[in-house]
Amino acid sequence: RELAPYTDKVRIKWYTQPADPVVAEWYYDGMYDYNYPKDPRERAKRVKLHVRQYATIEQCYDQILELELDHGIRYDEIVRLREDAFLFTPIRPLHELYEGAEGPMPDMITNDCENWDGINDKGALLKRSAAETYFRGPMRAMYVDKGSIDSSELRNGEGFIRAVLQDEGNLNIVQDLELFAVAPLRPACAMGGHPCLKVLREQCFERVIKEFPFPLCQFFDVTQKEISSGIEGAGKLHYKRGASKELRQIISAN
Structure with missing residues (x-):
């Protein structure tokens, strides 16, 4: 809608x-x-x-x-986006x-x-x-x-x-991220269920982060050991990273 x-x-x-x-x-x-x-x-x-x-x-x-x-x-x-995805930059047709x-x-x-x-x-x-x-x-x-x-x-x-x-x-x-800059957006339990940006590889996404027009949280790199530990120990399938309050408001409003 x-x-x-x-x-x-x-x-x-x-x-x-x-x-x-x-x-x-x-x-x-x-x-x-x-x-x-x-x-x-x-x-x-x-x-x-x-x-x-x-x-x-x-x-x-x-x-x-x-x-x-x-x-x-x-x-x-055709453009297909997963239900939990967002775009860093506008889509340009092939x-x-x-x-x-x-x-x-x-x-x-x-x-x-x-x-x-x-x-x-x-x-x-x-x-x-x-x-x-x-x-x-x-x-x-x-x-x-x-x-x-x-x-x-x-x-x-x-x-x-x-x-x-x-x-x-x-x-x-x-x-190529610069041609199709899509990333996952998932709820973070630690933030009361608000949408958040989850980025595991800052060095990969930094190519488009500077052009993103909304304020972002600090990004963290997650190591292979951390991922394995989180899944095996806590039984969680994914890590979540929080976005700033401003971005959450924008997402909710639009």
Whole structure:
């Protein structure tokens, strides 16, 4: 609803994620990165979160098809943002970014920060021709045909997305924060549930922080040891970092 003044049409789709999704055994075995719980039950909870996210992404594609049918058009480009994501800088369409550039325009652009050696799932800017692979590929690989995906090379959800889109889907993907500056926004329990900015790698995001027009909190680098300790010891899946009061007010007001 908040986007309505800036768009031609807003469609709100209520979708209930699967409560207890079945996870393919090969996928479960492939999630062995350092920040995954060693306890089998906790690990199962973590990977089920992945499946819920993939199921939600797939629903987006169905809505895109319905919107195209309603308007009698086919979109040229699509932007997808995860529900907890925000943008440091405005989005520029692919055709503008690559106008006059040498070489072909990529199929997709995403953020290279927090990609954990795979492909960041916070959002993407992509060609319409890449949309079916992007939105439906993860669920298809999980339950129908994983192709040549090797679970021993996945490590994490980002690695799976890379395998689905790049290795199996043959998409030409550019990962560049300065072209698509997306980052996660999650509630912080220590701040009474207010939205907060969570950035684990200051040295990565500092490329766009200076251009961000709102006041930010101090950023902290989080080490691999801290992440592992937090997940294994406290059972928390993510670290949260707080934003300033001014930013929280802006987010709430807009």
